[in-house]
Structure formats: C-alpha cells, structure tokens
Amino acid sequence: MRFTHDTLAQRVRFATGDAAAAVAEEAGLLGIRRAMVVATPRGAGVARAVTAGIDVAVLHEGVREHVPVEVADAARAVAAEDDVDGIICVGGGSATGLAKVVALTSGVPVLAVPTTYAGSEATDIWGLTSAGTKTTGTDPRVLPRTVVYDASLTLDLPVPLSVTSGLNALAHAVDALWAPRADPINAALAGEGARALAESLPAVVDVPRDEAAREQVLHGTYLASVAFASAGSGLHHKICHVLGGRFDLPHAATHAVVLPHVLALNAPHAPEAEQRLAAALGSRSAVAGLRELYDRLDAPRTLRGLGLREDQLAEAATAILPAVPPSNPAAVSRAVLLDLLGAAWGP
Numbered sequence: 348m349r350f351t352h353d354t355l356a357q358r359v360r361f362a363t364g365d366a367a368a369a370v371a372e373e374a375g376l377l378g379i380r381r382a383m384v385v386a387t388p389r390g391a392g393v394a395r396a397v398t399a400g401i402d403v404a405v406l407h408e409g410v411r412e413h414v415p416v417e418v419a420d421a422a423r424a425v426a427a428e429d430d431v432d433g434i435i436c437v438g439g440g441s442a443t444g445l446a447k448v449v450a451l452t453s454g455v456p457v458l459a460v461p462t463t464y465a466g467s468e469a470t471d472i473w474g475l476t477s478a479g480t481k482t483t484g485t486d487p488r489v490l491p492r493t494v495v496y497d498a499s500l501t502l503d504l505p506v507p508l509s510v511t512s513g514l515n516a517l518a519h520a521v522d523a524l525w526a527p528r529a530d531p532i533n534a535a536l537a538g539e540g541a542r543a544l545a546e547s548l549p550a551v552v553d554v555p556r557d558e559a560a561r562e563q564v565l566h567g568t569y570l571a572s573v574a575f576a577s578a579g580s581g582l583h584h585k586i587c588h589v590l591g592g593r594f595d596l597p598h599a600a601t602h603a604v605v606l607p608h609v610l611a612l613n614a615p616h617a618p619e620a621e622q623r624l625a626a627a628l629g630s631r632s633a634v635a636g637l638r639e640l641y642d643r644l645d646a647p648r649t650l651r652g653l654g655l656r657e658d659q660l661a662e663a664a665t666a667i668l669p670a671v672p673p674s675n676p677a678a679v680s681r682a683v684l685l686d687l688l689g690a691a692w693g694p
C-alpha cells in the first residue's frame with residue numbers, strides 16, 4: 348500500500364428531532380454570537396425553528412441554485428453589514444453553497460443543517476456561476492465546521508426529489524471508487540455509504556415519512572460525501588458538471604441519470620470497485636444491482652426527459668473531454684463520450 352490520505356476536520360452530530368437544541372449547543376461551541384441564517388424562502392420557517400435558541404443577526408433568504416455571482420455578492424454584503432460571526436445554513440445544497448461562498452471571503456465558520464441528500468456539507472468544495480459558467484474550487488474555509496443532521500427535517504422532501512437527491516449521494520460513493528485520489532480509506536467509506544443508501548432509499552419510497560429510513564439515508568449521504576471530498580471528482584462528476592453548468596439541467600436529477608452509464612463504462616475495468624459496489628447493492632454485479640435499485644425507485648433515466656436536446660450532445664462531449672481524469676479505469680475518447688451521452692440521452 349502506498350497512498351497519502353487527508354481527513355477533513357469536521358464535527359458531525361446526528362440529532363433526529365432535536366436540531367434546535369443541537370444547533371444552540373454547537374453554535375455556542377463555535378463562538379457564534381451574531382449568526383447569519385441562510386435558507387430559501389420556502390425553508391425559512393424551518394430555519395427559524397431550528398435557530399430559535401440562538402442570537403440571529405439576520406435571516407437571509409436570497410438562495411438560488413448554482414450560486415450566481417450576484418447572489419453571492421448580495422449575501423456577502425449582508426454578512427458584512429450585519430457584522431456576522433458565523434453562518435448557519437438550513438436547506439439543500441443550494442443553501443449550503445451560498446453559505447460556503449460567504450465563508451470563502453469572510454472566513455467566518457459555517458454550521459450546516461442539511462435538508463436534502465446533496466452532501467455539500469461534508470466537502471470543502473465551493474461553486475460560483477457567472478455568465479453561464481460554473482467555477483468550482485476547494486478551500487478549507489468553506490468546509491462547514493459542524494454538521495447537524497436531523498432526519499425529521501427531511502420527512503416532507505417529496506419522493507421524486509428524495510430519489511434524485513439520494514442518487515446524487517450514491518454517485519458520490521460510486522465516483523469516489525475511481526476518482527483521482529481514491530484510496531483504501533475513502534473506498535471503505537464509499538462502500539458503506541452506498542450500502543446504507545441502497546438499503547434505505549427504497550424504504551423512503553415505500554413510506555416517505557419513515558424517520559428511521561430517512562436517518563439511514565443521511566448516514567449514507569454523509570459517508571459518501573466524505574469519500575467524495577477525499578477522493579476528488581471522477582469522470583461522473585466531470586460529466587455532470589458540464590451538463591449542469593452549460594445546459595442548466597437540474598443538479599440531482601442529472602446525477603441520477605448519468606450514474607448508470609458511467610458505471611457501465613468503468614465496471615469492466617475496475618474489478619475491485621465493481622465487487623465492492625455489487626456487495627453494497629446486494630447483487631451479483633454492480634451494474635445489475637444499480638439497475639434493480641433504479642427499477643425499485645422508479646428513478647429518472649433520460650437526459651432528454653430533463654430537457655437536454657440531442658444536438659447539444661456533441662458540444663457536451665467536446666467540453667467534457669479535456670476534463671476526463673487520467674485515473675479513470677476505462678479509456679475515454681470523444682467517441683466513447685458521445686456513446687455514453689447518447690445512451691444517457693435516451694432511446
């Protein structure tokens with residue numbers, strides 16, 4: 348064995364039904380006295396309840412997906428005007444993403460209370476979108492110092508969004524197995540994350556208000572995301588980054604559609620990853636296991652269904668090709684990408 352592994356320093360607290368008390372304690376430990384609370388207008392009520400026990404300087408509701416630069420500037424101005432000393436984001440990846448870019452320039456700590464399975468809370472990756480181009484980077488300042496998971500906050504996440512968001516989480520685990528910094532430590536986390544997700548997502552589809560199943564999805568989400576943050580972006584993430592950024596496709600659903608195609612490409616060339624994933628999915632092969640899971644979840648299958656036009660596939664392939672990680676197990680040419688995208692686009 349020969350590898351170097353960084354573990355990101357973060358405190359995580361599972362506190363089902365108890366987010367407000369946990370947030371009050373954790374904000375106190377971080378020394379937050381003037382909090383900026385970040386949430387969508389729809390999530391503002393939950394955010395108020397979750398932060399009822401702390402001193403809130405401002406509740407900022409200007410969240411938009413993919414963090415447009417003007418949205419980031421507005422939030423940064425609010426943070427400066429109100430002289431905040433910490434950010435508490437309550438919501439999905441979009442709320443976490445806005446908190447991260449405020450932390451990037453202000454350096455104040457972030458406490459994240461996730462309500463989807465995007466997993467951004469466990470990474471040091473920030474993203475900003477300007478003139479249709481999404482730029483990402485990593486910075487220790489944007490890694491939330493503390494994460495509070497409360498499964499009761501996710502009980503009303505609609506089933507289709509629970510499915511796509513959960514498959515976004517699963518994609519973190521799968522892609523981590525062949526990403527540039529894949530190693531035995533993040534592979535172990537990815538395997539257990541995938542197992543927890545594959546077991547609990549069908550239970551959520553059957554009974555959407557099953558709190559124990561939702562808790563297991565969050566557990567799998569966290570492990571998968573820690574693995575992804577450590578291993579880096581593999582081919583799957585490079586493809587979804589281009590599709591999401593250039594063609595404005597919905598983040599979680601795009602990940603859900605693309606994942607089986609990247610797995611089908613790489614599985615024959617990555618036997619160890621394939622076996623780990625097959626075991627996690629409880630199937631004879633990773634590809635068959637994922638297919639069975641998608642059937643069970645009635646997951647979205649086509650990029651066409653997400654609004655991508657067939658004549659945009661060539662542009663996508665051209666944009667993805669230079670970003671293909673050299674670590675990818677299967678060789679990837681423009682023709683391979685066109686095949687993969689064509690299959691993902693749909694019959």
Ligand code: NAD
Nearest residue numbers: 413439440441462463465467470472500501503504598599
């Ligand atoms: P989102 O945050 O945009 O949320 C999707 C929708 O769900 C929104 O309308 C939101 O209001 C609603 N919602 C959230 N929680 C809910 C709940 N509990 N009940 C009902 N509705 C709820 O989407 P997302 O998929 O969570 O996040 C996507 C964003 O996160 C993208 O911008 C993506 O790039 C980013 N992301 C970043 C990283 C990273 O490591 N930096 C990782 C994953 C995703």
